[in-house]
Every structure is written in structure tokens, then in C-alpha cells.
Amino acid sequence: MKKLFASQIAHLSMKQPAYRKFVSELLEVLYKADVGSGDITTALLGNSARKMEAKITAKENGILTGVEEAVWFLTKHGVKVKALVKDGGKVKKGKVFLELSGSAKNILTVERVVLNLLQRMSGIATAAHHVAKKIGVRKFAATRKTPWGLLDSKAVVVGGGLPHRLNLADLILVKENHIRADKNCWQKIKTTKSFEIEADSEKLAIKIAEFFGKQKNLILLLDNFSPKQLKKLIPKLRKINPQITLEGSGGITPKHARKFLAAGVDYISMGYLTHSAKALDLSLKIESN
Numbered sequence: 001m002k003k004l005f006a007s008q009i010a011h012l013s014m015k016q017p018a019y020r021k022f023v024s025e026l027l028e029v030l031y032k033a034d035v036g037s038g039d040i041t042t043a044l045l046g047n048s049a050r051k052m053e054a055k056i057t058a059k060e061n062g063i064l065t066g067v068e069e070a071v072w073f074l075t076k077h078g079v080k081v082k083a084l085v086k087d088g089g090k091v092k093k094g095k096v097f098l099e100l101s102g103s104a105k106n107i108l109t110v111e112r113v114v115l116n117l118l119q120r121m122s123g124i125a126t127a128a129h130h131v132a133k134k135i136g137v138r139k140f141a142a143t144r145k146t147p148w149g150l151l152d153s154k155a156v157v158v159g160g161g162l163p164h165r166l167n168l169a170d171l172i173l174v175k176e177n178h179i180r181a182d183k184n185c186w187q188k189i190k191t192t193k194s195f196e197i198e199a200d201s202e203k204l205a206i207k208i209a210e211f212f213g214k215q216k217n218l219i220l221l222l223d224n225f226s227p228k229q230l231k232k233l234i235p236k237l238r239k240i241n242p243q244i245t246l247e248g249s250g251g252i253t254p255k256h257a258r259k260f261l262a263a264g265v266d267y268i269s270m271g272y273l274t275h276s277a278k279a280l281d282l283s284l285k286i287e288s289n
Contacts, residue, residue, distance in 0.1 A: 008162075050103065052104045057095065067085065077110050121152070143273075249269040
């Protein structure tokens with residue numbers, strides 16, 4: 001599992017072609033949707049080509065994330081950037097972390113996309129950071145309950161979490177609906193790589209563990225079990241296979257995350273981080289002339 005997660009984390013960088021392509025395509029879609037047929041407000045400026053300077057400032061404390069992507073996007077759209085804080089750095093209210101220079105037109109037309117990117121990623125990273133302080137770094141993972149895909153996964157990682165699957169080709173993960181479609185599909189798995197199967201009952205969890213015996217590449221996702229139920233079940237599973245990896249999931253929030261780890265799972269997954277985390281409040285201001 002450590003090798004799997006390490007590989008996924010390494011993938012979440014603008015230095016990686018596949019990740020860069022994803023970020024480029026997503027941000028361009030957002031940019032084109034925001035600009036529409038043209039920025040009719042910026043067109044009112046007397047000289048929109050005149051060089052201007054701007055600063056992006058934190059309006060609350062948090063963990064900054066999305067700098068690498070924002071710098072790349074701004075540069076692509078003709079705006080020079082000086083980053084004063086790196087991804088993963090702490091920012092305090094009032095802290096300037098990006099200094100921009102370029103034409104008024106270029107800065108104003110990318111403003112909203114850049115702020116949305118930074119606010120969302122930093123908000124998720126900040127939420128993940130708070131969880132990491134409570135239960136430990138790399139003890140929790142993101143899920144694919146996210147509209148911004150790899151960007152959200154990276155934000156969780158920067159905050160101290162794990163990425164989980166980056167896409168459907170990343171890992172075999174047999175979930176409830178796969179079993180509903182074919183109840184025996186999980187028995188067809190034959191691989192030396194890590195694979196994961198979801199179980200929502202003690203009976204199924206034990207059946208899966210017994211079927212694969214002492215295979216060390218099995219990850220069992222225990223979904224919607226209470227901490228009390230897990231404390232009873234986990235010793236039985238580890239007796240069958242001491243090397244099994246156990247993931248807890250299902251409505252877990254920061255308030256009771258520690259209880260799930262205390263019950264004996266190796267890590268937990270939290271959809272909360274990407275579907276409910278609050279955006280970090282940031283602002284972009286053009287310097288007055």
C-alpha cells in the first residue's frame with residue numbers, strides 16, 4: 001500500500017504530463033465559460049493593455065494550496081507571477097502570497113478562475129490539515145466524491161492525507177454496485193497488485209477475507225460500520241489474514257474520525273473533505289495608480 005500511495009502522490013504534480021494535461025483542460029474549460037463571448041466590463045477600461053500590478057491576499061488563516069497550478073495558468077495567460085508562499089505553506093489573515101504583473105485585461109479576465117482554484121484547493125488542504133492534527137498524517141484518504149478530481153486529491157495530500165484512487169484504472173475496487181450487478185465478481189480477481197473490495201456486512205467481510213486467505217495485497221473497505229462493530233469484527237479479520245489492510249468509510253467526519261482508527265482500521269476515507277470543506281477566503285486587488 002505504501003508503494004501505491006507514494007506513486008499516486010508523485011503523480012499529483014505539474015511536472016507530470018498526465019496531471020498537467022488534466023489541469024490545463026479543466027482550467028481552460030472554466031476560463032472559457034467565465035469569459036463567454038468576451039469580458040464586456042473590462043472593455044470599458046480606457047487602456048486595458050496598460051501594465052498593472054496586483055496582489056492576492058489571504059483573508060483568513062489556512063494552508064495554501066494550488067500555487068503551482070495558479071502560477072502555471074497565470075503565466076500561460078500572459079501574467080507574470082511571484083510566489084511568496086509555496087504549496088503547503090501556512091498563511092495568516094492579511095498575508096500577501098502572490099504578486100502579479102501584466103495588462104489589466106489579462107489580470108481581470110483570469111481573476112475569478114484563479115481565485116476559485118486557490119480558494120477551493122486551500123480550503124480542502126486546510127480541512128485536511130485540521131484532521132491530520134487530530135488523528136495523524138497519512139491516516140485518512142480522499143474519495144472520488146469530488147467535482148475537481150485530481151486537484152481535490154492533491155489538496156488532501158498537501159493537507160496531510162492520502163489520495164486513494166486517482167481514476168478507475170488506478171486500482172481494482174469492487175464496490176457494492178459491482179456486487180449487486182454480479183455477486184461473484186470479486187472472486188474473479190487475479191492480480192499481484194493491491195486490490196480493494198467493499199464489504200457492508202460482517203458476513204461478507206469474513207467471506208472475502210477467507211476467500212483470499214493470507215494474500216498481503218488485499219484491502220478490505222469496511223463501509224458503514226460503527227466503531228463498536230469494527231472493534232468486534234477486526235480481530236476476526238486479522239486472525240484470518242494478519243497482513244490484510246483495512247479501510248473504514250461511510251459518513252466519517254472529523255468529530256469522530258479518531259474513534260474509527262482506535263477501532264483498528266489502518267486508515268479511513270472521508271468524502272467530507274472534498275464535498276463539504278469550506279473554501280479559504282482570498283482576495284485579488286489591483287494596486288492603485
